[in-house]
Amino acid sequence: MTESTVKPVPPVDAPPVVVARGLTKTYDTGDNQVHALAGVDVEFHRGAFTAIMGPSGSGKSTLMHCLAGLDVPTGGTVHLGRTEITGLRDAELTLLRRDRIGFIFQSFNLLPMLTAEQNIMLPSQIARRGVDKQRFDHIVDVVGLRDRLSHLPAKLSGGQQQRVAVARALLNAPEVVYADEPTGNLDSRSGAEVLHFLRDSARDLHQTIVMVTHDPVAASYADRVVFLRDGRLVDEVTEPTAELVSARLLKLEEA
Numbered sequence: 233m234t235e236s237t238v239k240p241v242p243p244v245d246a247p248p249v250v251v252a253r254g255l256t257k258t259y260d261t262g263d264n265q266v267h268a269l270a271g272v273d274v275e276f277h278r279g280a281f282t283a284i285m286g287p288s289g290s291g292k293s294t295l296m297h298c299l300a301g302l303d304v305p306t307g308g309t310v311h312l313g314r315t316e317i318t319g320l321r322d323a324e325l326t327l328l329r330r331d332r333i334g335f336i337f338q339s340f341n342l343l344p345m346l347t348a349e350q351n352i353m354l355p356s357q358i359a360r361r362g363v364d365k366q367r368f369d370h371i372v373d374v375v376g377l378r379d380r381l382s383h384l385p386a387k388l389s390g391g392q393q394q395r396v397a398v399a400r401a402l403l404n405a406p407e408v409v410y411a412d413e414p415t416g417n418l419d420s421r422s423g424a425e426v427l428h429f430l431r432d433s434a435r436d437l438h439q440t441i442v443m444v445t446h447d448p449v450a451a452s453y454a455d456r457v458v459f460l461r462d463g464r465l466v467d468e469v470t471e472p473t474a475e476l477v478s479a480r481l482l483k484l485e486e487a
């Protein structure tokens with residue numbers, strides 16, 4: 233895939249893939265209550281690459297965890313497609329995360345005793361799901377791992393390990409991929425590569441991606457940046473540049 237690839241337009245009237253309404257998360261710390269999320273309404277459309285930003289403690293991780301069914305909100309709803317995930321039991325959530333969501337973490341989370349190929353295939357094998365060989369080949373080529381498939385993670389650079397994690401997250405064409413600081417452990421060149429793959433997979437494969445990041449340069453790869461402060465969505469930028477994102481962030485940190 234190249235920069236010049238024309239972005240096929242997903243149907244504009246399609247309902248959003250993920251919808252959160254009135255999302256709250258309150259922690260009782262004994263003496264007082266922390267409102268990590270204080271009423272968040274947000275939606276994410278198919279093929280959109282969205283970055284979530286905000287000052288430290290603004291609720292970014294809490295929001296992502298509630299959207300992904302990794303944490304249970306105190307109030308409000310989250311829908312993934314037609315499924316209301318708030319209200320599902322633990323076992324149902326486990327299956328939903330396995331079958332319908334892709335995850336990319338800062339620390340790669342690869343199994344050290346498995347090769348790159350085995351790591352990429354693992355979620356499909358656990359789910360006893362057949363692997364689409366054509367999609368596997370396409371994704372492996374896109375992330376440039378063809379000649380590294382038989383390597384163990386220890387023999388790969390950080391950037392290559394994260395590319396394995398990206399391929400693993402994309403293989404099953406999940407309805408949404410959540411990326412938590414995916415470039416936090418990478419040098420800027422490897423980080424840029426991973427961000428290019430994420431952007432291309434949104435544009436070319438209509439993959440919906442939601443990424444938490446502290447880095448305005450990383451956020452500038454997204455189509456849209458939403459900003460949190462004190463558990464509320466307070467700002468939004470489309471077609472972001474790193475400069476614009478930095479300026480908005482600074483404004484929020486000063487406020």
Ligand SMILES: Nc1ncnc2c1ncn2[C@@H]1O[C@H](COP(=O)(O)OP(=O)(O)OP(=O)(O)O)[C@@H](O)[C@H]1O
Binds near residue numbers: 259286293
């Ligand atoms: N288990 C918990 N118990 C009490 N308070 C919590 C807990 N988890 C998070 N918080 C509080 O909720 C608020 C939001 O935290 P969260 O980690 O979502 O913010 P963040 O924007 O991801 O922060 P950072 O950028 O520093 O990672 C913070 O005030 C945090 O201290």
